[in-house]
Amino acid sequence: MRVSTDIQDNGLARLTLRRGEAGNAIDLAMARALLDAAEACARTTVRAVLLTGEGRSFCVGGDLREFSALPAEALENHLTAVTDALHGALRVLAAIDAPLVAAVQGPVAGAGLGLAAAADITLAADNATFTAAYTGIGYVPDAGVSWSLPRLVGPKRALDLLLTNRRLPAAEAARIGLVTRVVDADRLAAEAERTAEALRRGPTTAFGATRRLVAAATTRDLGPHLDSEARALAGAAASAAGREGVAAFLAKRAPDFTDTSYET
Template sequence: MKAAATGVGIEIDDGGLARVTLRRGEAGNAIDLDMARGLLDAARVCAREAVRVVLLTGEGKSFCVGGDLREFSRFSGEDLEKHLTAVTDALHDALRMFAASDAPVVAAVQGAVAGAGVGLAAAADVTLAADNASFTAAYTGIGYSPDAGVSWFLPRLVGPKRALDLLLTNRRVPAAEAAEIGLVSRVVSADRLAAEAAYTAEALRRGPTAALGATRRLVAAGLTTDLGAHLDHEARALVAAAASEAGREGVAAFLGKRTPDFTHVPPSS
């Protein structure tokens, strides 16, 4: 299945792998209103089609340089407020939908990653960075405060003190440091980024989607839930997973000394 929205492309193969691509490479994939709405449309398509994994990439030299300041500068006063509200509403709804899905999100990032681009990279479950990638919060440098979940994800990924350093000083973080502090999962050479991202996404596509979704939610909830409540959540999730078709297949494969086949199990099971 192929579909395209302004600034964003989405292609879903027969195996349930959704490739979501930012397609404003000539503008550094800066997020304008059309792209924000395109990401929301893509998230809706992924939810409707019950995909097994999402691979998020950006065309051109840079993954995403943040908001489209040229577009924003065309507005002022109440018009600017309305425009930015529309942009952030669409972008944030897209992030909510991707987070609520069982399907893991893999992001492959290269070149400049700034502002909301940092949010998209941080929101992914697995983020692969090319060795030429660099990350800059950028918001306060233009008198803005963060959006795209940046002020939520950064403290959880790198710690509050380091997050404030990045957010307040806007210093450039090269790929190697981004991996060291936990902003990205790992760094690969630029010429291997696409292949490594595809390999990772394919491995997750073959996985037990419902169990992957439960694991995503447990990790997110564990950051704000006390231990006793979290242990209860883990127990309920484990029982549900064990009783599922995927759980039975996984155990049967282990005991039979074979590779499990989770691809025949519907993602929502």
Template structure:
């Protein structure tokens, strides 16, 4: 399998791209593996997803060697199958309450940027570099790249990366908001795991509501969004997690959200 998945006690799901020898290039099998993993996470109601890639690079984008074996209608059908599975995986992860933490290293290109950008927290190694790459081979973006980049960087910076395909080093990626933070390469796994573990013990339903509020706020007028926030806060206050959080605060103790099911 080109995508590995393990769900640990406490609801931490580790999803690993396992084509390290090919830079974790996304072929049809990997796209379908990501979709299977996303659906399993949704079905098992995990609390946090940790997305990683084996080998020197997180993900170099689509598997051009696989694509080059096809042409014409066969190539169109194949690319549609790859993007349908990959995009359904992204939709499924986004619809879940569970936050996604991505740990990225080495080369991150094409759809790899989409995977990194789609995560709620993206921790990058200081050896990571980012290249859109699409127009360099005459392609246009997929994996949500043309949706995420304008929202993270602004349209001007997004177009700069998408049209020129210039390489962005880890430090610049952090500066412009493409990644959350940068750590030394030898600390990447530990830092990403620490972040995922901290989120695993948190109020999963509140995380999901917060994710949806942030996404909706990007396209909503202020008035309707304030109403949306008010309804969400009232619902959170009467939830198991909300009651436990307030009780812990007033009792001057750490809250225990793990006893509440992820959706409450």
């Protein structure tokens, strides 16, 4: 099993990369398994997704051993199949309302960097390091790295990372905005669970609208974006979840967003 999928009745989905002995390197089977896992989340009432990788590394990128074993005439089609599945998984996870939390440790490279950057909240163990790695072997970015890096760290820093392949320690990755925050390695799993659980209890549809607004902000002019914000806010305020949130605030109590009637 390349990716395990645990979707609980309470709406928390745990996706775990299961090639720890290979640094969770992404081969065709893993890319397709990740797409299957993402689609399972899309078919279910999921309120938060937690992405982790077993072993010492979250993900070291593509499986170069698999790629190098292929004849040149087959490699292009093979890599197209890998990226089609991997990018399909990223598209599905970006489209659902449920926020995505990633917990990363050890060496993170290539497509692993893309998975870490795709999360809404990325927690990095203090032993994590990050490198793009692509151009070091004559490749170019995939897994959305050339899209996400400029948005997270700026174009100049993104090109520095993509062209020099320098290795970032976790603290620097947090300082420049590549990850959300750094935690002790022995606390990573617990902190990731706590974060995902807090999001699971939140207003999922409002989270989804917020994710889409932020994603669109870099490509939309201010005027149209303000119109989108206004429509999204009006819809959220009129929803059962919005009414519950305001009622709880005025009553000085914690809101209950987990009642499914609030997701209409």
